[in-house]
Amino acid sequence: MSASSINLAVIPGDGIGPEVIAEAVKVLEKAVAAEGVTLEQTHYKLGAQHWLETGETLPDEVLADLRTRDAILFGAVGAAPGDTRIPSGIIEREMLLKLRFSLDHYVNLRPSRLYGTVGSPLANPGAIDFIVVREGTEGPYVGNGGTLRGGTPHEVATEVSLNTAHGVERVVRDAFRRASERPRKHVTLVHKHNVLVFAGHLWKRTVEAVAREFPEVTHDYLHIDAATIFMVTDPSRFDVIVTDNLFGDILTDLAAAVTGGIGLAASGNINMDRTAPSMFEPVHGSAPDIAGQQKADPTAAILSAVLLLDHLGYTTAARKIEAAVVADVENRDGKPRSTAAIGDAIAAAL
Amino acid sequence: MSASSINLAVIPGDGIGPEVIAEAVKVLEKAVAAEGVTLEQTHYKLGAQHWLETGETLPDEVLADLRTRDAILFGAVGAAPGDTRIPSGIIEREMLLKLRFSLDHYVNLRPSRLYGTVGSPLANPGAIDFIVVREGTEGPYVGNGGTLRGGTPHEVATEVSLNTAHGVERVVRDAFRRASERPRKHVTLVHKHNVLVFAGHLWKRTVEAVAREFPEVTHDYLHIDAATIFMVTDPSRFDVIVTDNLFGDILTDLAAAVTGGIGLAASGNINMDRTAPSMFEPVHGSAPDIAGQQKADPTAAILSAVLLLDHLGYTTAARKIEAAVVADVENRDGKPRSTAAIGDAIAAAL
Ligand SMILES: CC(C)[C@H](C(=O)O)[C@@H](O)C(=O)O
Ligand SMILES: CC(C)[C@H](C(=O)O)[C@@H](O)C(=O)O
Numbered sequence: 001m002s003a004s005s006i007n008l009a010v011i012p013g014d015g016i017g018p019e020v021i022a023e024a025v026k027v028l029e030k031a032v033a034a035e036g037v038t039l040e041q042t043h044y045k046l047g048a049q050h051w052l053e054t055g056e057t058l059p060d061e062v063l064a065d066l067r068t069r070d071a072i073l074f075g076a077v078g079a080a081p082g083d084t085r086i087p088s089g090i091i092e093r094e095m096l097l098k099l100r101f102s103l104d105h106y107v108n109l110r111p112s113r114l115y116g117t118v119g120s121p122l123a124n125p126g127a128i129d130f131i132v133v134r135e136g137t138e139g140p141y142v143g144n145g146g147t148l149r150g151g152t153p154h155e156v157a158t159e160v161s162l163n164t165a166h167g168v169e170r171v172v173r174d175a176f177r178r179a180s181e182r183p184r185k186h187v188t189l190v191h192k193h194n195v196l197v198f199a200g201h202l203w204k205r206t207v208e209a210v211a212r213e214f215p216e217v218t219h220d221y222l223h224i225d226a227a228t229i230f231m232v233t234d235p236s237r238f239d240v241i242v243t244d245n246l247f248g249d250i251l252t253d254l255a256a257a258v259t260g261g262i263g264l265a266a267s268g269n270i271n272m273d274r275t276a277p278s279m280f281e282p283v284h285g286s287a288p289d290i291a292g293q294q295k296a297d298p299t300a301a302i303l304s305a306v307l308l309l310d311h312l313g314y315t316t317a318a319r320k321i322e323a324a325v326v327a328d329v330e331n332r333d334g335k336p337r338s339t340a341a342i343g344d345a346i347a348a349a350l
Numbered sequence: 351m352s353a354s355s356i357n358l359a360v361i362p363g364d365g366i367g368p369e370v371i372a373e374a375v376k377v378l379e380k381a382v383a384a385e386g387v388t389l390e391q392t393h394y395k396l397g398a399q400h401w402l403e404t405g406e407t408l409p410d411e412v413l414a415d416l417r418t419r420d421a422i423l424f425g426a427v428g429a430a431p432g433d434t435r436i437p438s439g440i441i442e443r444e445m446l447l448k449l450r451f452s453l454d455h456y457v458n459l460r461p462s463r464l465y466g467t468v469g470s471p472l473a474n475p476g477a478i479d480f481i482v483v484r485e486g487t488e489g490p491y492v493g494n495g496g497t498l499r500g501g502t503p504h505e506v507a508t509e510v511s512l513n514t515a516h517g518v519e520r521v522v523r524d525a526f527r528r529a530s531e532r533p534r535k536h537v538t539l540v541h542k543h544n545v546l547v548f549a550g551h552l553w554k555r556t557v558e559a560v561a562r563e564f565p566e567v568t569h570d571y572l573h574i575d576a577a578t579i580f581m582v583t584d585p586s587r588f589d590v591i592v593t594d595n596l597f598g599d600i601l602t603d604l605a606a607a608v609t610g611g612i613g614l615a616a617s618g619n620i621n622m623d624r625t626a627p628s629m630f631e632p633v634h635g636s637a638p639d640i641a642g643q644q645k646a647d648p649t650a651a652i653l654s655a656v657l658l659l660d661h662l663g664y665t666t667a668a669r670k671i672e673a674a675v676v677a678d679v680e681n682r683d684g685k686p687r688s689t690a691a692i693g694d695a696i697a698a699a700l
Contacts, residue, residue, distance in 0.1 A: 089547060089550075092544045121582045122472060143545075143547070153515050154515060155514065155515035156512065156514050158510055158549070159511040159549045163507040164505065194439035197493070198496055201497075224599075228603055249545075249575050250574055254582065256579070
């Protein structure tokens with residue numbers, strides 16, 4: 001990665017992916033240009049539509065090529081819900097999750113912040129500003145399960161959650177490090193260790209051990225069920241949440257909902273060791289029902305580009321985009337704007 | 351079970367358990383007496399406090415004795431969070447979950463309803479009235495996991511989710527049957543089949559198959575992450591949710607929160623084949639911080655007694671208590687009342 005150019009992989013994907021990514025690229029390009037940095041883009045055709053045309057999910061050569069880039073900007077993938085031509089979940093697993101696992105994206109970073117006027121469904125949301133550090137490379141997401149006597153009355157289906165000291169420790173340490181740089185310096189571990197004893201205790205023990213390295217950071221623990229209650233009754237209590245892959249999936253969609261919807265929720269799939277490029281994507285899906293209509297909100301994609309810039313060290317450009325987004329979001333009056341109009345407004349405000 | 355007496359097992363448990371159960375028994379006794387039915391009670395000392403005194407969780411003789419009862423009314427178990435004398439989760443697993451599994455409580459029934467004036471944290475909750483049919487005897491709750499190289503940097507911890515055609519089919523059929531008796535006749539399967547392929551597809555296939563037996567019932571599917579979003583943006587869309595043990599745990603705490611808190615959330619752990627007694631318990635925990643102070647709301651325990659009466663076929667008494675609870679809840683003015691005062695008010699209104 002050089003200071004004067006970013007070698008960016010762009011995977012627009014399906015549905016509203018291309019529309020929101022176009023705006024994110026527009027804003028990104030303008031923000032880094034002001035710092036004298038050029039954006040070199042390589043676009044990749046991947047996703048459900050691409051699978052329908054070619055039968056390819058993520059060929060090895062494409063994965064190898066992606067590894068040569070500084071970072072990946074990802075839109076969304078997924079076919080229309082009614083489309084039975086695509087085996088369910090194949091794009092998610094053989095493309096999106098394959099990227100996260102192959103590129104060792106162990107920190108799935110998902111910030112949640114409630115912007116002034118943005119409509120939370122909560123009556124009294126309070127000041128919400130937390131990040132979820134979701135483990136991204138193990139847990140129940142490893143695809144390690146099977147079916148015995150499938151389709152018979154004696155079928156048994158298993159799913160194995162795999163958790164390693166290596167995998168848990170590095171993500172927990174990342175969470176504590178991030179907490180140590182935030183004003184409130186607090187980490188909440190979310191798990192279900194009273195039931196998932198083996199995985200849960202690995203997580204608990206690891207948090208206790210890593211906490212000793214960060215004496216300035218406080219920490220507590222919540223079961224996942226209790227955490228969802230607090231997410232709607234007192235979300236401002238959270239500062240940094242660290243949790244496993246599946247609990248993080250659930251909690252971040254809920255967090256997005258309470259902070260005004262997935263139109264604003266950004267995420268980074270980060271390899272903190274920088275042995276492979278990290279990938280930044282809005283939390284929302286491909287929303288085939290509104291695709292191609294310029295109805296999607298590109299804000300989540302643009303905020304994902306902010307996380308990308310932060311990861312690559314372009315913090316000045318990151319803060320500029322962030323300020324422009326906050327100003328835009330806080331001044332929304334509810335009048336519908338096209339995807340491009342929102343992108344243009346944010347780009348203009350840089 | 352005889353028409354003129356109910357042979358009831360009562361497990362008050364820890365913390366606020368005894369206080370809320372006292373009110374539930376008071377209301378239950380009065381309601382069935384009006385139908386000429388007597389309540390024969392056998393109280394069992396079980397829970398964290400009992401473990402501290404005796405080292406017993408759930409002895410075989412006690413389990414055998416419980417099997418002879420018509421139904422079990424359960425308060426709550428669990429030590430104070432700071433109490434390190436009790437190995438974490440031992441009471442939950444070796445007592446509460448052991449009861450659910452041993453007595454084959456495969457339908458974990460958790461109704462959610464928003465009563466007129468009760469404070470939901472949502473700005474616009476709408477008319478919420480759904481039930482969650484949570485599987486209670488398999489999934490990630492089976493305790494099937496392990497630790498390799500524990501406490502070393504090479505530790506691997508696993509958790510296995512076990513799902514059987516037998517287990518999934520019976521709970522899915524129960525959900526469809528319940529839906530067929532409700533005005534909206536709609537079942538939503540909640541899972542994560544795009545990631546948890548093996549278990550997810552067993553659930554999906556089973557729902558498709560059972561749906562054919564209930565042509566009058568419509569059904570749809572939501573991933574667990576999307577379901578949590580709808581739970582805060584549009585909870586009135588739900589009628590009957592059927593889901594696995596862990597997703598059901600998460601979703602029902604969230605549902606309790608959006609319908610005004612776990613002070614109102616009732617549950618039944620039901621063996622629909624009646625090969626063992628079913629168990630009814632408030633969703634809330636033992637809340638050691640307010641125990642013994644008459645601060646707990648007994649409504650969830652009283653509504654659990656309603657589910658108990660319904661299960662045993664005492665529907666007249668059940669409807670009477672339910673009406674008294676609704677009247678009480680809808681007329682709350684926010685002034686604090688003691689646990690006993692709430693129980694007395696509901697008993698008086700019968
Ligand atoms: C599409 C799906 C596989 C994915 C996940 O479960 O991680 C999505 O829900 C997310 O949160 O990014
Ligand atoms: C106490 C715990 C084991 C239990 C569960 O996870 O089922 C509780 O959360 C519940 O929902 O009844």
